[in-house]
Structure formats: structure tokens, C-alpha cells
Amino acid sequence: MKSLLSWLVLGLGVALGAGVQAGDASTSADDPPEYRPPPRSAPDAERLSGGGSRSADRPAVELSVLAPQWSGRSASAQPTLCWYQSAAAEVPLELTVTESDAVRPLLSKRLPALAGVQCFSLSSAGIKLHAGSVYDWSVALVLDEDRRSADVLSQANFVVQAPARGEQAVLRTSEPAARVRAYAQAGYWYDALGEIERMLAAHPTDPLPRRLRAALSEQVGLNAAAAVDLDAVR
Numbered sequence: 001m002k003s004l005l006s007w008l009v010l011g012l013g014v015a016l017g018a019g020v021q022a023g024d025a026s027t028s029a030d031d032p033p034e035y036r037p038p039p040r041s042a043p044d045a046e047r048l049s050g051g052g053s054r055s056a057d058r059p060a061v062e063l064s065v066l067a068p069q070w071s072g073r074s075a076s077a078q079p080t081l082c083w084y085q086s087a088a089a090e091v092p093l094e095l096t097v098t099e100s101d102a103v104r105p106l107l108s109k110r111l112p113a114l115a116g117v118q119c120f121s122l123s124s125a126g127i128k129l130h131a132g133s134v135y136d137w138s139v140a141l142v143l144d145e146d147r148r149s150a151d152v153l154s155q156a157n158f159v160v161q162a163p164a165r166g167e168q169a170v171l172r173t174s175e176p177a178a179r180v181r182a183y184a185q186a187g188y189w190y191d192a193l194g195e196i197e198r199m200l201a202a203h204p205t206d207p208l209p210r211r212l213r214a215a216l217s218e219q220v221g222l223n224a225a226a227a228v229d230l231d232a233v234r
Contacts, residue, residue, distance in 0.1 A: 032215035033184035033192060037068055044071040045136070047156045047220075062086035063141060066117065066213075067156035068220045072189035074160050075171070077131065078123040080194035083139045083154065084217075084225035089113035092142050095120055097127070100134040100157065113141055116228050117213070119197045129160045158190060180212050192216060207233035 049064035066082040081095065093113040098105040107127055111120070122129070129135060138155035142148070163171055163186065170182045171191075176199050183192040193216070199209035210229040217226035 031181070033181040033212055035068070035184045035189060035192070035216055035219050036187055037070065037189075038073050038187035040070055041159075045155075045157045046070060047154075049154045061089055061113075061141060061152060062224060063139060063152050063154045064222060064225065065137065065139060065154045065156045066193060066217060066222060066225060067158070068189050071134070072156070072158040073187050074129075074158050074190035075163050075183070075188050076191055076194065077128045077160060078121060079129070079158070079160075079190040080119050080121045080197050081137055081190070082117055082119040082193050082197070084117050084222065084228065085113060085115055085141075086224060088115040089141055094140045094142055094151075095137070096140070097122070097135055097137045099130075100136055106135075110142075117225055119193070121194070121197070131160050131162055134159045163188070177208060177212065184216060189216075 047065065047067050047069050049062070062085070064084050066084060081097070085093070091113055092110045095107065095109045095111055096105045097107040106129075107122070107125055109120070109125065111118070134157055136155060136157045138153060140154075141152040143150045143152065167182075167186050171179065171186065171188075173179055173182060176195055180192045180195045180199075183189075183195060193213065196209045196213045196216075199206065199212075203209075210233050214226040214229040217223070217229070
């Protein structure tokens with residue numbers, strides 16, 4: 001398997017204003033994105049990942065949102081949210097999105113608890129978030145409806161923030177992989193994942209989007225999720 005470390009080194013010198021644009025001689029389609037997290041601020045929350053307790057009839061399942069270690073950013077009011085699950089489960093998975101400090105969630109949706117990397121776009125639920133607001137989101141395996149404290153839970157938060165004027169031209173590049181790199185370098189984690197998901201939807205057998213997502217996952221310590229994507233393209 002191709003070393004991710006050597007693959008990542010190829011892209012470390014790419015600058016946001018030049019190297020990510022389509023047709024630039026300094027990059028190629030295989031160059032990985034480099035995620036540059038935004039400066040940390042007061043609402044930041046650390047990513048939490050969960051693992052279920054193991055029993056004879058229910059093996060442990062690892063669950064983790066695909067998110068930076070600390071708060072990420074979304075330029076879109078309808079971001080794509082992705083998570084990793086180590087094995088399928090016969091219990092429901094609940095996806096929740098809540099504006100920080102709000103009592104009621106904006107979204108609480110039950111989904112099949114499938115193995116691997118799964119994604120959900122808020123556009124499919126008709127939900128639009130507000131610029132400048134911070135949102136908490138989580139996925140949970142509901143092991144016992146009457147004892148929700150037993151959920152296997154993973155959560156993170158993000159802020160919806162419009163790109164600065166100087167970033168907008170670069171982020172509008174027409175080449176999908178270049179947009180992934182541009183968003184990642186500008187600190188827009190959720191938009192980078194959204195572009196990757198659109199690439200996969202258009203070309204499910206293309207290995208490039210999975211390699212791009214694996215690179216991002218590994219950079220923020222989500223090695224198990226990265227391995228799933230890399231195994232799929234070997």
C-alpha cells in the first residue's frame with residue numbers, strides 16, 4: 001500500500017493562492033490536500049469518539065465523526081457531515097445537529113448503522129444553518145431506547161463562516177480535486193468533505209476522492225477511517 005506519509009509530503013509546499021488552482025504546473029491530480037485548521041476560539045470543543053462495550057452477542061463497535069480534533073469551519077449553510085463506523089450494527093444510528101446552547105435539535109434523524117464511512121448532506125433534509133453560528137453535531141448508536149446513557153456516541157462542533165473576499169476566487173476553481181485542496185488549506189474542513197462526497201457520487205469507482213479523504217482523515221488522527229478508504233482503492 002502506498003505510504004500516506006510520502007504521499008502527503010508531495011503537497012506540503014502547495015500555497016492556497018497558487019498551487020490549488022486547476023492547471024497549475026505545481027500540482028497534479030494525485031497531490032493530497034493539506035488541512036490547515038483555523039485559529040482556535042472560545043466555542044471550540046474537542047472531538048469525542050466512542051466505542052461500545054464488548055459482550056458475547058454484541059461485539060464492540062468504534063464510532064467517530066469525521067471532524068478535526070477541534071472545531072471546524074463550513075462555508076456552506078448546508079454542510080455534509082461524515083462519520084466512520086467500524087462494523088455494521090442492528091441498532092439504529094441517530095444523527096443530531098443542534099445550534100450551540102439551544103435546547104431542541106435542528107435535526108434528529110435515524111439512519112441505518114452501516115460499516116465504513118457514511119455521509120449525510122443537510123441539503124437533503126432542507127435545513128439551512130446561519131452564518132456566524134456554532135453548531136454541535138453527533139452520531140450515536142442507540143443500544144437501548146430506555147437507557148440513552150448507554151449510547152455509543154461521537155460528537156464535534158463547527159462554525160458556519162463565509163470565506164474572506166481574498167479566498168473566494170481560489171475556492172471557486174472549476175476542478176473538483178483542486179477545490180478540495182483549496183477548502184482544506186483555507187480551513188474549511190466540511191466543504192472539503194462535501195466536495196469529496198460529490199466526486200464519489202459522480203464517479204463511484206474513481207480512487208482519487210477516497211485517497212483525498214484518507215489523507216484528510218489521517219491528518220486529524222482518524223487512522224481507522226483512512227484505512228477503510230485506502231483499502232477500498234487497493
